Amino acid sequence: MAPTLRFPLWNLGTDIISQVGNCDNGYACVYQNSLSWSSPTTALPTEADPRVLFERLFGDGGTPEQRNAQLTANASLLDAVMEDMNKYQKELGSTDKLKVDEYLDTVREVERRIQMSQAQSEKAKLPDLERPTTVPEDWEEHVKLMMDLQVLALQADLTRVVTFQLAREASTRTYPQIGVVEPHHPISHHGNDPIQLEKLAKINKYHVSLFFIYVGKNVIYN
Structure with missing residues (x-):
């Protein structure tokens, strides 16, 4: 149990x-x-x-x-x-x-x-x-x-x-810290526009980088 x-x-x-x-x-x-x-x-x-x-x-x-x-x-x-x-x-x-x-x-x-x-x-x-x-x-x-x-x-x-x-x-959150000033959700409706896809890729990479830090700490401490 x-x-x-x-x-x-x-x-x-x-x-x-x-x-x-x-x-x-x-x-x-x-x-x-x-x-x-x-x-x-x-x-x-x-x-x-x-x-x-x-x-x-x-x-x-x-x-x-x-x-x-x-x-x-x-x-x-x-x-x-x-x-x-x-x-x-x-x-x-x-x-x-x-x-x-x-x-x-x-x-x-x-x-x-x-x-x-x-x-x-x-x-x-x-x-x-x-x-x-x-x-x-x-x-x-x-x-x-x-x-x-x-x-x-x-x-x-x-x-x-x-x-x-x-x-x-x-979410309408923006990410000026990585150069994306438009809201996240509208960007996700990119319509295969290369500029919007590049912005979405930046957001995804940013999120994954934060998750990478989290996973690293869990591997070390847990």
Whole structure:
């Protein structure tokens, strides 16, 4: 029998997903925005906020007020459990201690990046009203944070199944960082136009390069 995992399934994305209303194709938006379903008619919620995921992995609960106070103080969630962790490490051998130290260093680095992204989002002149302030302004950094959190969860055997949607169906995301300023979805309707095909190839190559980083970390750590 398979072990009971803390998170049987992680359903993740980078967009704030609409689960209601009808979309351009005439179907309910939930059918084109969701990868995971508990039944033919019930979609599982998608989480796009790296801070929320981090707290689920490493937070020790507390009231919403306590959690907000911790965020305001820019404090590390790990600080609250370090006393227990130090006691635990005394019982470990040198090799296991090294593995735990490396894992905690990675956790702190991810948390630091989340805190930096939060600060940058809060200072943005034109904030995205649909997006929580803990979601990075930079899409690539957002993707990398979400991937790093998946690696940490898999490494700790907190989950064994993850779905991750880089962008919802019919996405209008642009990629100026690779020289593609037109929305992704219209480009996919290229009509065999060589210019549009070249742009689509750039986007596909960019996505695969991010996935390559993710796979590499999983091979090393898991």
